Amino acid sequence: MEHQNEEMVENGSHSAAMDTATTENSINAATVFASDHRSSTPISKPNPNVTIDPSRTFTRRPTIQKDISPIPDNVTNIESGTPRANVRASRQKTMTMVDSSGVHELKRLFADARASFCSKDLEKKIVELLRSKDVEYNTRLNKALEQIEQLEKHECTNNEANLMVYRALVSEYQMMLEELTSGAYIHVGRLEDHGYRKSGSCGGACKAASERDTVKAELDSMHEDYGKLFESYKKIRKLAEEQKMEYSALHDKFIEKIEDNKRIQGKMSRLREDARNKLEQASKDMADCLRERDESLVGLRLKVRQLEMDLKSSQRELEIKKNEATELRDICNQLMSQVEPGSDIEQ
Secondary structure (H helix, E strand, O other): OHHHHHHHHHHHHHHHHHHHHHHHHHHHHHHHHHHHHHHOOOOOOOOOOOOOOHHHOOOOOOOOOOOOOOOOOOHHHOOOOOHHHHHHHHHHHHOOOOOOHHHHHHHHHHHHHHHHOOOOOHHHHHHHHHHHHHHHHHHHHHHHHHHHHHHHHHHHHHHHHHHHHHHHHHHHHHHHHHHHHHOOOOEEEEOOOOOEEEEOOOHHHHHHHHHHHHHHHHHHHHHHHHHHHHHHHHHHHHHHHHHHHHHHHHHHHHHHHHHHHHHHHHHHHHHHHHHHHHHHHHHHHHHHHHHHHHHHHHHHHHHHHHHHHHHHHHHHHHHHHHHHHHHHHHHHHHHHHHHHHHHHHHO
């Protein structure tokens, strides 16, 4: 029983350590993912040779740098040695969703164990619970990773399109500034497929400005969506920290209960040992008493037999004496009868 309890303690501590390490790895992986995703794209430097008209410029908040490297269509055929694939693989191995249902289930198991005062099946129930939660978390993690990959692919596609638009706009602005500074005053319009065309009207510049405003609005909307996503991530991380603290408190209580169980088992072992020693001593005393009783019974039986033999011999002697007395009485009577007539004659 003590060996089973020790194994239960070791398994519980090992499972608790594994759950704690998994939660920490998920938080660290999410943090690394966010930081890598923000800092993976190099910042493009402006061209110092271009002079921008202040009346035509616009201001916006600083953009969060993202990975805009193109993703091939055959994503499944990417080599496993690439940094992006390694990050995704390590993220898939370490990230784990955290919710309060597992904690509530663990609380319920401990409450049932405390109520029934029996921890025989507690280890089995905890292992089954952890396995079921592991399967559930892995399923949810795979779904989340698939969604993240789809979002990343869609976002990279959008970023590539935005990058192409920005490059085209910058080229158009450069050509417009060159035309304006040279005195030709010929505006530039952007062709969709190839090259640039020059026209004598302002339609190209107006169209570029409208496209610039549209792209700016889309970019601001994208930044706003990313800000909401980051706020959601912070909330989820806060909840994960709270769950981690709650789990730490429960783990400490579990360790205390294990220590109490060890002390109670030690006390029971000492009491059992004392009872066993006293029982062995009582058994020895009982055996000695039985042996002494048997010995005394043997002596008493011998004495009884001796007394019976003495009694029988005394009875035989008494019979003999009675017979002798009877014979002597008869002899005396005969002698007395013989003596009486003679005495009368002598008188």
